[in-house]
Amino acid sequence: xxxxxxxxxxxxxxxxxxxxxxxxxxxxxxxxxxxxxxxxxxxxxxxxxxxxxxxxxxxxxxxxxxxxxxxxxxxxxxxxxxxxxxxxxxxxxxxxxxxxxxxxxxxxxxxxxxxxxxxxxxxxxxxxxxxxxxxxxxxxxxxxxxxxxxxxxxxxxxxxxxxxxxxxxxxxxxxxxxxxxxxxxxxxxxxxxxxxxxxxxxxxxxxxxxxxxxxxxxxxxxxxxxxxxxxxxxxxxxxxxxxxxxxxxxxxxxxxxxxx
Numbered sequence: 001x002x003x004x005x006x007x008x009x010x011x012x013x014x015x016x017x018x019x020x021x022x023x024x025x026x027x028x029x030x031x032x033x034x035x036x037x038x039x040x041x042x043x044x045x046x047x048x049x050x051x052x053x054x055x056x057x058x059x060x061x062x063x064x065x066x067x068x069x070x071x072x073x074x075x076x077x078x079x080x081x082x083x084x085x086x087x088x089x090x091x092x093x094x095x096x097x098x099x100x101x102x103x104x105x106x107x108x109x110x111x112x113x114x115x116x117x118x119x120x121x122x123x124x125x126x127x128x129x130x131x132x133x134x135x136x137x138x139x140x141x142x143x144x145x146x147x148x149x150x151x152x153x154x155x156x157x158x159x160x161x162x163x164x165x166x167x168x169x170x171x172x173x174x175x176x177x178x179x180x181x182x183x184x185x186x187x188x189x190x191x192x193x194x195x196x197x198x199x200x201x202x203x204x205x206x207x208x209x210x211x212x213x214x215x216x217x218x219x220x221x222x223x224x225x226x227x228x229x230x231x232x233x234x235x236x237x238x239x240x241x242x243x244x245x246x247x248x249x250x251x252x253x254x255x256x257x258x259x260x
Contacts, residue, residue, distance in 0.1 A: 034225035067174035077154035089172035
């Protein structure tokens with residue numbers, strides 16, 4: 001769950017949005033729409049903590065994990081594809097490395113044994129024993145063939161990297177998931193796989209996309225960023241569009257009657 005309270009983002013004299021009070025809850029997928037430059041990506045960056053708001057706050061449920069689709073395609077070039085996906089669940093990745101480092105010690109002590117036992121318990125609680133197979137399944141679903149799973153990210157082309165970073169964001173089923181233009185460079189079959197995955201996702205998802213058909217398939221709500229306001233509507237993109245057109249016609253009729 002994500003709670004936004006009295007949020008405002010301003011650059012100089014320009015106010016992107018202000019007085020935003022919203023709550024995003026599990027089991028829902030929120031499609032974020034708005035004109036170019038309206039602040040869609042900035043809004044997601046505020047939620048992720050990459051941008052500090054001028055005023056207000058963003059909070060998450062206790063112990064909830066946030067995952068964001070990375071935009072830097074070169075950040076993981078020195079890591080294997082599979083490790084890059086596993087790094088999407090940072091607490092699990094940290095435990096895996098700590099555990100492996102202790103096992104590799106030539107002078108493994110009783111104290112190390114106790115520490116490893118604690119780490120193994122946490123690892124099991126996070127379903128760590130299935131982590132590699134889960135990561136591999138995500139990669140395969142997104143069109144990354146098995147022979148690439150142990151290749152360095154630096155050896156992949158741009159379209160392949162996009163898919164790996166998307167698998168990284170999805171890995172471990174984070175409590176809160178932020179995706180900015182996730183369908184870029186995906187083919188039709190992969191987009192359909194992603195639509196099905198997000199449609200059945202049980203946690204909180206926010207997606208910025210210009211793909212109206214994609215938003216129709218996944219969205220339970222629409223967030224419209226327009227003229228310094230952020231408004232939340234129930235339903236998918238088509239429902240929002242039809243409702244907004246009806247509202248515009250009604251407003252035009254009221255204006256016409258007022259003039260008469």
